[in-house]
Amino acid sequence: MRVVLGPMEGVLDHLMREILTDINDYDLCVTEFVRVVDQLLPEHVFYRLCPELKQGSKTKSGVPVHIQLLGQDPHWMAENAVRAAELGAKGVDINFGCPAKLVNKSKGGAALLQHPELIHRVVKACRDALPQHTPLTAKIRLGWENPNDCFEIVDAIQNAGANELTVHARTKTDGYKASEIKWSYIDEIRKRFHIPLIANGEIWNFADGQACIETTGVESVMVCRGAFNIPNLGNVVKHNQAPMPWHDVIKLLLLYSQYEIKGDKGLYYPNRVKQWFSYLRQQYPQADTLFREIRTFNQAAPIVEKIKDYQNTRCLL
Known part of the structure; x- marks a missing residue:
């Protein structure tokens, strides 16, 4: 295949x-x-x-x-x-x-x-x-x-x-x-x-x-x-791999944040990451909660900070 x-x-x-x-x-x-x-x-x-x-x-x-x-x-x-x-x-x-x-x-x-x-x-x-x-x-x-x-x-x-x-x-x-x-x-x-x-x-x-x-x-x-x-x-x-667990998706979101902000599209990061959340919400119910917390932010720094905070407080195993 x-x-x-x-x-x-x-x-x-x-x-x-x-x-x-x-x-x-x-x-x-x-x-x-x-x-x-x-x-x-x-x-x-x-x-x-x-x-x-x-x-x-x-x-x-x-x-x-x-x-x-x-x-x-x-x-x-x-x-x-x-x-x-x-x-x-x-x-x-x-x-x-x-x-x-x-x-x-x-x-x-x-x-x-x-x-x-x-x-x-x-x-x-x-x-x-x-x-x-x-x-x-x-x-x-x-x-x-x-x-x-x-x-x-x-x-x-x-x-x-x-x-x-x-x-x-x-x-x-x-x-x-x-x-x-x-x-x-x-x-x-x-x-x-x-x-x-x-x-x-x-x-x-x-x-x-x-x-x-x-x-x-x-x-x-x-x-x-x-x-x-x-x-x-x-x-x-x-x-036939199992879908990625939510805590690993959070790690991926933070990696994406690093790439986007350092890359040539850093100014578009807030819109890009919100767009990705619109897809993630269809698979992961947790994404909807986190999206509600970042959707009003228009700059990268507070979005990244909120995702990090979410990881530290709610994704600890």
């Missing part, structure tokens, strides 16, 4: 990748997207989102990192894909799945699911421009609103020469509704096409991972939101 740590815009940055790959047996990571419009982006844009480029495009624990691009202009997508490869990216991924309204309004992400022919042109331009040894992958949803559109979309991507495809088993209009997950479509895609697949969507624990594999026939899965609910979700899904 192969488990991929997927991208989450504005949440899963390089610091979080470092923490989560250090405690999990992930096989691959994908960055937040690099937004491509009408120019070749400067090198610092790629280094900012993927500083792992400076260490062989791997996290410190050795997990390969692919750079994700989002855009709709075949020429400029190809130019930026080549730049990512020249900077040492282990692979390039193209985002055709982001459902965010702002992204879709500018004809990016899932908006392209309505235009398979343009998807084909984007993927082909990137594949033709990249060195053959650089993997080119893509991520899609099943369609904009009709899941049956996935077959034309996959055909466009496969014929354009992509090496692998992640399929989020919902349409754009399905959003993230658990009731709308359609893993059976991934099984049908697998039967009709030969492009290697990664299954994505509603994998929150070991049982979900096994059910997804059984339903789809695909041995590779991607986790995203669940990796924030349960920090060791990669090992839970891959090795």
Whole structure:
């Protein structure tokens, strides 16, 4: 079984990748997207989102990192894909799945699911421009609103020469509704096409991972939101490890605090850590209590102090 740590815009940055790959047996990571419009982006844009480029495009624990691009202009997508490869990216991924309204309004992400022919042109331009040894992958949803559109979309991507495809088993209009997950479509895609697949969507624990594999026939899965609910979700899904106990989550929060404050996003720490709590609260009831104590703070120092105090007074074994 192969488990991929997927991208989450504005949440899963390089610091979080470092923490989560250090405690999990992930096989691959994908960055937040690099937004491509009408120019070749400067090198610092790629280094900012993927500083792992400076260490062989791997996290410190050795997990390969692919750079994700989002855009709709075949020429400029190809130019930026080549730049990512020249900077040492282990692979390039193209985002055709982001459902965010702002992204879709500018004809990016899932908006392209309505235009398979343009998807084909984007993927082909990137594949033709990249060195053959650089993997080119893509991520899609099943369609904009009709899941049956996935077959034309996959055909466009496969014929354009992509090496692998992640399929989020919902349409754009399905959003993230658990009731709308359609893993059976991934099984049908697998039967009709030969492009290697990664299954994505509603994998929150070991049982979900096994059910997804059984339903789809695909041995590779991607986790995203669940990796924030349960920090060791990669090992839970891959090795049936027990979810991380709460006192260890507290230690991880303090480690994250050190990384964020020392890193280039220290000013954003209060929002980032509160965002993480919004996920943790879905798995750990204790997280709700601690969140109530920090939610009014807008600076890093009192938040860290409160977490330390919580650890010293309520997490002692």
